Amino acid sequence: MPNTLNPLELIARRWQPSAAFVRRAALATVVMAVIIVVTGGAVRLTQSGLGCSTWPKCTPDSLTPTAAMGINGIIEFSNRMLTDVLCVVVGVFIIAARARHPRRRGLTRLAWGQFWLVMSNAVIGGITVLSGLNPYIVGAHFLAATALLTVAVLSWKRASEGDEEPRDLVARPVRQLAWLLVAATGALTVIGTVVTGAGPHAGDAHKVHRIPVNWQEITQLHVDFVYIVVGLTAALWFTLRAVKAPAAPRRMVGELFACLALQGVIGYVQYFMGLPEIVIGFHMLGSTLVWICALRLALSLRDRGPLPAGPEEPAEKSEAAQPVAAGSR
Structure with a gap:
C-alpha cells in the first residue's frame, strides 16, 4: 500500500468504526x-446579539468578554464557543465516515458539506455582529444554520441505509406530495425568519434596524402557511394509509402531526401572551423539530437497500425492506 500523508487515510488504516458508531456520530x-439554532435564538432573545462588540475578537482589545460587558457578553461568547463544540462533533463524523469500510464517498461528502457550512455560517455570524445586527444578515445566519441541519439530517439518513439505486416505496404522486410538503415547510421557515426580522426582538437593547414590512401582515402570512403545511400533512397521512405504505413513513407522518400540533399551541401562546422570550425559544426549537420530521418523512419513501457490511460484519437489513402493496405502485 503506498505511503500517504493524508491523516484521514492513516486513521482509516488503523481504525474501523462500526456502522452503529457512524450512525451515532451522524445523529x-x-x-x-x-x-446551535436554539442557542442562537437565545442570544437574540436575551438582547445579547452585540454582547461582543466585534468579531472575531469579543472586543477590539480582548478575545474573551470582560467584566464590564456583563451577562450579555458571556451569553454571546458562550454561543461562539459552541461553534467549537460543533466543529468537534462534525470532525468526529468526518473521520468516522472516512474510516468506515467499505468507503462511502457520498457519506463523506455530506460530512465535509457540514464542515464547510459551519465555517461559512461562522463568517456570516461575524458579519452579523460587524453590521450591527442587520436583520437581513441575521436572517441569512439562521437560514444557514437550517441548511446545516438539513445536511445533518441527510447524513443521518444516509448513514442508516445502503448505496443501491433508490427504490420507490410508494407511487410517484405520493412522493411528490411529500416533497411538496417539504417545500411548504421550507417556505414556512423562511417566512418565519422574516417575521423575526420585522418583529420586536432585535437582539440588542439599543435601536436596531428592522425589516420594513407590516409585522401583522407577515405574521398572518406565516399563519396561512401553517395551515397549508397542516393540510398537506393531513393529505399525506390519509394517502399513505390508502396506498398501504410501509410502517415507517406512516409512523413518521404521525410524528410530524404531533410536532405541528405542539408548534401550533406554542405559536398561539406566544402571540396572545405578547411574545415572551422563553416561549419564542420553544417555538424555535419546535421549528427545527418540524423541519427534521418533514425531511425524514420524505426520505422514508424510498429504499436504498441494507448498509454495506464492514470487515467481519454481517449485512444489516434495510429499515424500509417491507413489502409494498400493489396498489401503491
Whole structure:
C-alpha cells in the first residue's frame, strides 16, 4: 500500500468504526445543529446579539468578554464557543465516515458539506455582529444554520441505509406530495425568519434596524402557511394509509402531526401572551423539530437497500425492506 500523508487515510488504516458508531456520530451532528439554532435564538432573545462588540475578537482589545460587558457578553461568547463544540462533533463524523469500510464517498461528502457550512455560517455570524445586527444578515445566519441541519439530517439518513439505486416505496404522486410538503415547510421557515426580522426582538437593547414590512401582515402570512403545511400533512397521512405504505413513513407522518400540533399551541401562546422570550425559544426549537420530521418523512419513501457490511460484519437489513402493496405502485 503506498505511503500517504493524508491523516484521514492513516486513521482509516488503523481504525474501523462500526456502522452503529457512524450512525451515532451522524445523529450527534443533528443534535448539535438543533442546539446551535436554539442557542442562537437565545442570544437574540436575551438582547445579547452585540454582547461582543466585534468579531472575531469579543472586543477590539480582548478575545474573551470582560467584566464590564456583563451577562450579555458571556451569553454571546458562550454561543461562539459552541461553534467549537460543533466543529468537534462534525470532525468526529468526518473521520468516522472516512474510516468506515467499505468507503462511502457520498457519506463523506455530506460530512465535509457540514464542515464547510459551519465555517461559512461562522463568517456570516461575524458579519452579523460587524453590521450591527442587520436583520437581513441575521436572517441569512439562521437560514444557514437550517441548511446545516438539513445536511445533518441527510447524513443521518444516509448513514442508516445502503448505496443501491433508490427504490420507490410508494407511487410517484405520493412522493411528490411529500416533497411538496417539504417545500411548504421550507417556505414556512423562511417566512418565519422574516417575521423575526420585522418583529420586536432585535437582539440588542439599543435601536436596531428592522425589516420594513407590516409585522401583522407577515405574521398572518406565516399563519396561512401553517395551515397549508397542516393540510398537506393531513393529505399525506390519509394517502399513505390508502396506498398501504410501509410502517415507517406512516409512523413518521404521525410524528410530524404531533410536532405541528405542539408548534401550533406554542405559536398561539406566544402571540396572545405578547411574545415572551422563553416561549419564542420553544417555538424555535419546535421549528427545527418540524423541519427534521418533514425531511425524514420524505426520505422514508424510498429504499436504498441494507448498509454495506464492514470487515467481519454481517449485512444489516434495510429499515424500509417491507413489502409494498400493489396498489401503491
